Amino acid sequence: MPSLETILITVFWSAATIAIYLLSKRTYRRWPAIWSSPLVLTPVLLAALALSLHTTYSEYIGATRWLMAILGPVTVAFAIPIYEQRAMIMRYWPVLAFGIVVGSGTAILTAWALASLLSIDGTLRLSLLPRSVSSPFAMAISEKVGGVPDLTALFVVITGVAGAALGEKLLRILPLKSSLARGALFGMGAHGAGVAKANQIGAEEGSVAGLVMVLVGLVNVLAAPILAYILR
Amino acid sequence: MNRTPSVTKRKTAIFLHKSLHGNRFAQVALIVLLWLAGEAVSRGTGLPIPGSVLGLFALLYLLITGTIRLSTMRRGANVLLADMLLFFVPAVLAVLDHSEFLGLVGLKVLAVIFAGTLMVMCMTALAVDVGYRLMLRMESRHAVS
Incomplete structure (x- = not known):
């Protein structure tokens, strides 16, 4: 069984990733430019959040790896x-x-x-x-x-x-x-x-x-x- | 037996269309199923091709033979393709592990990518443009003779 902490971390970072992605899409619709595109904005905002919370990459990817499994069906x-x-x-x-x-x-x-x-x-x-x-x-x-x-x-x-x-x-x-x-x-x-x-x-x-x-x-x-x- | 393969295929196509069309999630589910089948084949046979790519070929085959209609799957596929960025953006955060990119190494990597991309774009566009003109010229020669 995964510990309660692991579950909470997974839920938090998954929700944060999806929310920041949706926010970036909306921002781009309002102000379209290369530098405000979700491709730039999503990773920059996520990295800023991870740095401010002192989260390491291995913690972050452990929580969000399931999103990357969807690349199989995308292909x-x-x-x-x-x-x-x-x-x-x-x-x-x-x-x-x-x-x-x-x-x-x-x-x-x-x-x-x-x-x-x-x-x-x-x-x-x-x-x-x-x-x-x-x-x-x-x-x-x-x-x-x-x-x-x-x-x-x-x-x-x-x-x-x-x-x-x-x-x-x-x-x-x-x-x-x-x-x-x-x-x-x-x-x-x-x-x-x-x-x-x-x-x-x-x-x-x-x-x-x-x-x-x-x-x-x-x-x-x-x-x-x-x-x-x-x-x- | 009066049931030819093409009749069976058409019946499958109609059945799939009726049960999947209008339901994006069922379409996505079928795509996931093809992916899992592809992974199983890739692992089972040891082919050096990712299972997802085998799944792609399977879906393409089903479309070409008419077993699945384009209109049966289009919306489900677009659900996955439209938000592709969300599914690989977690990997991009790998940059957190590489503080050396803030210095000279980062500048070098950017130089490789910018210069390389410039060359790739020039070469591709010129190759296609030359190829296109060559093809048109050959076709017009054929038409004359």
Whole structure:
């Protein structure tokens, strides 16, 4: 039997996490900006609360780990957007496949090369490799290649914020003719946050970004055993 | 036997639609069931693919074969997908264990992520744009000949 204290801690931190998440969503609706998005606001407010209560990460995650188990069903649910976009896959699969291979290769190589250049090594470097992949997939890949899945989740969030902010500026510089390229830029570079941004640019860009995000996750998870083998 | 497989499939699709459509929680429950089945298969066979991804392929298969209709599952899936952030945000607090990120290491990590993401976005967008134009050109050539 878990002690009464454990139960109380679990209930408190679960309720606090859900409440702060809902509050962040509402705040974003009122004042939409990258820095007020739930992606930034929720972890910052939670960290502030944990620090002020002197709660350690292991205490916090022990209480909220059950929320992360739901990422399993979330991954299964990604079948729906793939099926909804089946016409786009049939029409453009060679182009999408090319973009996903180039993008994923660039993501892994730049993470490895830049980290090595700045003398980051060990599990920290490995945790950076899957940062361009949507978090449920990225955490699975991180575990497979020997990184720390929780750190990868942090890097995924930073990548999303960075990519959503950089993407719009890039669109002004790059001579992109197709909405396919504009959508792929966001779906590959900034996963969830990028899809939200792409939807603001256009409906077509948004659905391309959403599809690319899911396919990138799938391709990388399936390729992870090969990557783990190379790294060993 | 006058019951062909496609008839059975259609009857399943209609049965599932009638019992699940309009009930988001039942849809979520079916998704959870597919996830658990995927985990069982992944563990049982030792496949290097996460159970959740096997569950994804199972659902995709059921949709493609018409055993489940899109309208049967869409709302339940959206319940899970819309609030995905809530389900991984606990892991992000791992930063609490890494006070070294407040110093030089943190700046280095940010540099890797910003520079890397910039390159990923440029390469992907240019690759897709070039591929798209190439595809259109090849198609128009086919149309002429």
